Amino acid sequence: xxxxxxxxxxxxxxxxxxxxxxxxxxxxxxxxxxxxxxxxxxxxxxxxxxxxxxxxxxxxxxxxxxxxxxxxxxxxxxxxxxxxxxxxxxxxxxxxxxxxxxxxxxxxxxxx
Amino acid sequence: xxxxxxxxxxxxxxxxxxxxxxxxxxxxxxxxxxxxxxxxxxxxxxxxxxxxxxxxxxxxxxxxxxxxxxxxxxxxxxxxxxxxxxxxxxxxxxxxxxxxxxxxxxxxxxx
Numbered sequence: 460x461x462x463x464x465x466x467x468x469x470x471x472x473x474x475x476x477x478x479x480x481x482x483x484x485x486x487x488x489x490x491x492x493x494x495x496x497x498x499x500x501x502x503x504x505x506x507x508x509x510x511x512x513x514x515x516x517x518x519x520x521x522x523x524x525x526x527x528x529x530x531x532x533x534x535x536x537x538x539x540x541x542x543x544x545x546x547x548x549x550x551x552x553x554x555x556x557x558x559x560x561x562x563x564x565x566x567x568x569x570x571x
Numbered sequence: 572x573x574x575x576x577x578x579x580x581x582x583x584x585x586x587x588x589x590x591x592x593x594x595x596x597x598x599x600x601x602x603x604x605x606x607x608x609x610x611x612x613x614x615x616x617x618x619x620x621x622x623x624x625x626x627x628x629x630x631x632x633x634x635x636x637x638x639x640x641x642x643x644x645x646x647x648x649x650x651x652x653x654x655x656x657x658x659x660x661x662x663x664x665x666x667x668x669x670x671x672x673x674x675x676x677x678x679x680x681x682x
Contacts, residue, residue: 463613465613490670492670493674494669499676499678500675500676501575501577501662501664501673501674501675502614502662502673503673504670504671504673507669507670515594517682545597547613547614549613549671551671557602557619557621557627557666558604558616558627558629559606559614559616559664559671560616560621561606561613561614561615562613563612563613564611564613
């Protein structure tokens, strides 16, 4: 089946620094989604990408849908303590029942 | 609040008992998904409904698991004869034309 490789697995950064994480896949997706999950809660949708090459921002977050449709990245600028959490990428393929395939997550820790 | 709602938030059950979880999706969303998540892992797909039709089921969904969405609105996920390996967070999500939105999940602990 499809697999998503998400990296890095964890990051420990200083408040104010920029963050970059990415996902790569062995096959193409129609949609890429980025979620943030806090402990004991469900994932919260941050950004959705629908076209190859699309670059979308949501506040300090920017994500891009790779040209090959097999990768995506998420950048967070000027990190703050509340950015702490686990970030997941997810790919969606319409002819695979619209199910989401998730990466393994990137755990972000921010030092004030 | 018009987000995805799941009930209960937490469930502790003895091995061998049956449990049922409920999901109320965002009202205008026709697609509904169930996922399972264990500690340190990303969510794993279990099943997918479009309106009331169950269109996809993962191989993870053993015959002890059954899901329904009888009127195309809320959905239930039942686990029969629970095992300790069923302990996980069960997540429901719904979508319309855009991305999928998740509920807060039901944390199941089988003792």
